[in-house]
Amino acid sequence: MPEPLLKEQENTENSEAPADESADRTAEPVSLPYALPPPSDAPTPEPKISRGYALQRFVCIFCAMTAIFALLLCALQKLDEILSRGFWEYLSEELLCVDGEPKTLGDRMSAVAFGDLTLSAEEKEEINASLQASIALPRIYYIPKEQIADEIYYEQEALEEKMFDLYSFDYSKVPSGAYPIIPTDLSADSATDLKNDTTYNVDMQEISKAAKLRAAEAITSEPLVLIVHTHGTESFSAEDSICYGENFNHPRSEDVSENIVAVGETLCEALNKKGIPTIHCETMHDKESYIAAYTRSAESIQYYLEKYPSIQYVFDVHRDSLIRSDLTKLRPVTLRNGKPCAQLMIIIGSDEKGAGEYDWESNLVLAEAIQQHLCDDTLGIPRQLYLRGASYNQQYAKYGLLLEIGSCGNSLSEANEAALAFADAFEKVLKGN
Numbered sequence: 001m002p003e004p005l006l007k008e009q010e011n012t013e014n015s016e017a018p019a020d021e022s023a024d025r026t027a028e029p030v031s032l033p034y035a036l037p038p039p040s041d042a043p044t045p046e047p048k049i050s051r052g053y054a055l056q057r058f059v060c061i062f063c064a065m066t067a068i069f070a071l072l073l074c075a076l077q078k079l080d081e082i083l084s085r086g087f088w089e090y091l092s093e094e095l096l097c098v099d100g101e102p103k104t105l106g107d108r109m110s111a112v113a114f115g116d117l118t119l120s121a122e123e124k125e126e127i128n129a130s131l132q133a134s135i136a137l138p139r140i141y142y143i144p145k146e147q148i149a150d151e152i153y154y155e156q157e158a159l160e161e162k163m164f165d166l167y168s169f170d171y172s173k174v175p176s177g178a179y180p181i182i183p184t185d186l187s188a189d190s191a192t193d194l195k196n197d198t199t200y201n202v203d204m205q206e207i208s209k210a211a212k213l214r215a216a217e218a219i220t221s222e223p224l225v226l227i228v229h230t231h232g233t234e235s236f237s238a239e240d241s242i243c244y245g246e247n248f249n250h251p252r253s254e255d256v257s258e259n260i261v262a263v264g265e266t267l268c269e270a271l272n273k274k275g276i277p278t279i280h281c282e283t284m285h286d287k288e289s290y291i292a293a294y295t296r297s298a299e300s301i302q303y304y305l306e307k308y309p310s311i312q313y314v315f316d317v318h319r320d321s322l323i324r325s326d327l328t329k330l331r332p333v334t335l336r337n338g339k340p341c342a343q344l345m346i347i348i349g350s351d352e353k354g355a356g357e358y359d360w361e362s363n364l365v366l367a368e369a370i371q372q373h374l375c376d377d378t379l380g381i382p383r384q385l386y387l388r389g390a391s392y393n394q395q396y397a398k399y400g401l402l403l404e405i406g407s408c409g410n411s412l413s414e415a416n417e418a419a420l421a422f423a424d425a426f427e428k429v430l431k432g433n
Helices: 003-013 021-026 051-077 079-085 087-096 105-114 121-133 145-167 204-212 260-273 293-307 360-377 412-430
Strands: 179-184 194-196 225-228 278-280 313-320 329-336 339-342 344-348 385-387 399-407
Touching: 145 179, 145 329, 204 360, 225 260, 225 293, 260 278, 260 313, 260 399, 260 412, 293 313, 329 399, 329 412, 339 399, 339 412, 344 360, 344 412, 360 385, 360 399, 360 412, 399 412
Parallel strands: 179 329, 194 385, 225 278, 225 313, 313 399, 344 385
Antiparallel strands: 329 339, 344 399
């Protein structure tokens, strides 16, 4: 067998043996169809950056840094205002407001897009009228929900704590032989809550609608309101009293600086300060005779109505007497502006018991209108409205109401606070608010 053939056969049998390195270096690569080129170990050259591109990038970075620096300077100048008003509130107001002329965000966007046009005064008024008639974007105030929740929680917690202290009572502090004065809540469930002692059927929903539609009163310089006291000697308990006895906290007094007449004076002064001309009759009609008190007060009312025909409203101011069978006195009280305030009750008389026909329904509408404002303005001041069969001299004037301001367990300061609350509510009724 020829030698070359044997060498080829030997190479074939030993094909798994490592090839000679020199052979690898000298062997030419085999060219295969569709084969990829061999990988190159040489590094890929980086693209060349032109000088114009580098300058453009530098200018962009410089402009961005300049803008950020300018914003920081502006923020530093307004830092105190931003800290006091809050960042989001300040930002929203600055976006939505223009000095001297409030505009919506849509107006400002239009001004930016189309320019600010010079208009005549008539054209501006016409445009402003049309803008006010359309829906405007409200001003945005950003307050975190957590902060709102915390404020509501803390306010509610503080109110509940004050209420707990107001109504708490320690019987062990009442001395032997004395009777307790218990703070209590007798507030109405709603403005339409009515206790009806008559046989008349009253639709309080219709009364409520009429009260809301009550027109404003024309107020002049002539006397409009008369305050009287059928039971002028009714007095109050001493400040911070928790009990009473035979020799202290007597329910009657002829001193007009400490009995119900003083509360009437507080109401009179409050109404006059509000521009509602009011006259106060300080006569204590029960001083000579308690039984004849309503007859005497009727004479006073007729005298003032004849002397001042402009009087339209007569308020007979009393204080209630709430005493249990065990001689415990009740002190109907709430809080107004953080201070203890007596609860009050409005009594409406009727013609059921022979006073003659008169428009007592208008008095009920008036009482409901006042009650609505009392319920809205202060927590728990009004007790339920009370419709009675007797007239309580309410048939003489155009409008008449009997006011039970506090009770014998309240202090004078608490009753005065309730009188101020009534004055606020009555003012809103007169002015048609």
